[in-house]
Amino acid sequence: MNREVSPSIKRGVVLALVATSVILVLMMTFGVIxxxxQGNLYKISPQWFYKLMTMHGTGMIGIAALGGSAIMWYFLSRHIELNAKIFFINLALSFIGVAMILTAIFGYQFSDGWTFLYPLPSFSSKLNGTTGALLYLFGLLILGSGYLIMYAYLATRLIKEYGGLGKSLGWDYIFRGKKGYGPLQQQ
Ligand code: HEM
Known part of the structure; x- marks a missing residue:
């Protein structure tokens, strides 16, 4: 069943995709710098290199999640009724998380990139203090919480609508010989 996508969701999706496009170009620029x-054509200090690398690595993964989930929300909301508030809660938590991560990197010199992953930070030399690290980690935690809320909500809605996660994923077509084609129809 094709539903009309609400204007607020359309605006939210456009906002998320505009943010994704702008951040993608910026992160590509950081990658090229x-x-x-590395090729000695435009030299930056090691401190700036690692700051840009931290921003680039986090930013690229972050926008892949933001853009992907906005597109997914748009198409899913054409098939099942979704509460737009959850989409905006995730968007708001994403922007708060990003603001904290930016402050950590450019305000408190956090430049550890993906080495923040356990167990590497167990022996931190605390080179640039702990504030930046805390801001970065809590920024990621807030971002992650937004996605957790959104995906938990979507899983609940899909299970309720189609009678199970397997059916929502179309596994009965693959494993149980159910016939048909195209997006799932509401039961
Ligand atoms: C124009 C495109 C891109 C350029 C020029 C570029 C360039 C770079 C460079 C120079 C590094 C530094 C690390 C190294 O030399 O080993 C790096 C790291 C990285 N890039 Fe890219 N990249 C691009 C696109 C992407 C995309 C599309 C993604 C992910 C979706 C990505 C994710 C990462 C990650 C996760 C790291 C590691 C960061 C870390 O260790 O903290 N990059 N990139």
């Missing part, structure tokens, strides 16, 4: 520095 790093390559130029």
């Amino acid at each position: 790093m390559l130029l520095s």
Whole structure:
């Protein structure tokens, strides 16, 4: 069943995709600056290299999640009724998380990139203090909480609508020989 997508969701999806496009170009620019520095064509200090690398790595993964989930929400909301508030809660938590991560990197010199993953930080030399690390980690935690809320909500809605997670994922077509084609129809 094709539903009309609400205007507020359309606006939210456009906002998420505009943010995704702008951040993608910015992160690509950071990537190119790093390559130029590695090739000795445009030299930046090691401190700036790792700050840009931290921003680039986190930003690229972050926008893949933001853009992907906005597109997914748009198409899913054409098939089942979704509460727009959850979409905006995730968007708001994403922006709060990003603001904290930006402050950590550019305000408190956090530049550890993906080495923040356990167990590497167990022996931190605390080179740039702990404030930046805390802001970065809590920023990621807030971002992650937004996605957890959104995906838990979507899983609940899908299970309720189609009678199970397996059916929502179309596994009965693959494993149980159910016939048909195209997006799931509401039962
Ligand atoms: C124009 C495109 C891109 C360029 C020029 C670029 C360039 C770079 C460079 C120079 C590094 C530094 C690390 C190294 O030399 O080993 C890096 C790291 C990284 N890039 Fe990219 N990249 C691009 C696109 C992407 C995309 C599309 C993603 C993910 C969706 C991505 C994710 C990462 C990650 C996760 C790291 C590691 C960060 C870390 O260790 O903290 N990059 N990139």
